[in-house]
Amino acid sequence: MNAGNFPPVLNQIAEDFGIQLKDISALTGGDINEVFLLESRNDKFVVKLNDSARFPGMFEAEKSGLEELLASSVIDVPKPLKTGQATSQSYLILEYKSSAPKASDFWEKFGEQLAQLHQETSEKFGFKEDNYIGSLPQYNSQKKSTAEFFIEMRLKPQIEMAEENGFNLNVKTSFYRNCHDIIPSEPPSLIHGDLWNGNYLVNAQGNACLIDPAVSYAPREMDLGMMKLFGGFNETLFHTYNEIYPLQKDWEERIPLWQLYYLLVHLNIFGAGYRSQVTSILQKFS
Helix, strand or coil: CCCCCCCCHHHHHHHHHCCCCCEEEEECCCCCCEEEEEECCCCEEEEEEEECCCCCCHHHHHHHHHHHHHHHCCCECCCEEEEEEECCEEEEEEECCCECCCCCCHHHHHHHHHHHHHCCCCCCEECCCCEEECCEEECCCCECCHHHHHHHHHHHHHHHHHHHCCCCCCCCHHHHHHHHHHCCCCCCEEECCCCCCCCEEEECCCCEEECCCCCEEECCHHHHHHHHHCCCCCHHHHHHHHHHCCCCCCHHHHHHHHHHHHHHHHHHHHCHHHHHHHHHHHHHCC
């Protein structure tokens, strides 16, 4: 077996899960987690590791979100198999997804599946538990209205954190008032919650497979806002989505408002480089 310089804890995790290790290799993991591929004679598994003291409950929350997406049966996600702790590391074991080139109708199918996902609903906005957005806490206390949820559970915690981090954003009361006027009243949608172009794979069938969710029942336009923030999604997806589950009037004008949440998250994680975008959107909607 090629164990290389990989964390010894992987051997313990494999043993606890009943994997007879044949090989270990590193996968791309982002800023928070280390990610590894564990191979046995007959199967492959993905293992994510992080510091259990820094990110308590992160993998349990991710497992819960993946299970919620799986229960919808409308789009592919890797099955979460086990969470646990070994030494100072938390871990999540996931089903391994093999890959193939994009199918010829990849973007149409992705748009159709996302529209179907967003039609999964709940009585209230929120989720059964809090989770994470990147490395930051994401709060999911239940709220009755679209605007109330977005303001109280998404914007205000990040704005307060930004103020604590020394960014004086000078948010006007008119901004929150305008949010209530601008945001359409819609049923809660099951959303991925962090849908940038690094959070989907192409599976063995050539279709989209969602990873690393920040799940909640939330305004569906939030997913579209994140998708348009950093690009990487073909316009065919949005066109197909809108045909299947038509968006409310002026949805494109609201995109920067939804993006404000994700830009605040980036401001609080990565610093002042995102401040000008944040203040520009605050001014636009104040």
